Amino acid sequence: MMETTKIVFTKTLNKSEWPNTEIAIGDLKEVTKLKRKEGGGDIIVYEGLHLILP
Numbered sequence: 001m002m003e004t005t006k007i008v009f010t011k012t013l014n015k016s017e018w019p020n021t022e023i024a025i026g027d028l029k030e031v032t033k034l035k036r037k038e039g040g041g042d043i044i045v046y047e048g049l050h051l052i053l054p
Helices: 028-038
Strands: 006-009 021-024
Touching (some): 006 028
Parallel strands (some): 006 021
């Protein structure tokens, strides 16, 4: 799993210290759409309930 690219949605971090990890700021739907257009395979969301509920 360490070689898998990860996207962290956060309001408190400005950069990631973890390998293969990028910080996302913005709307989950919009970022997901952009990532799908880039290709690269499946998208898996862990602990996503607080991301999708108001």
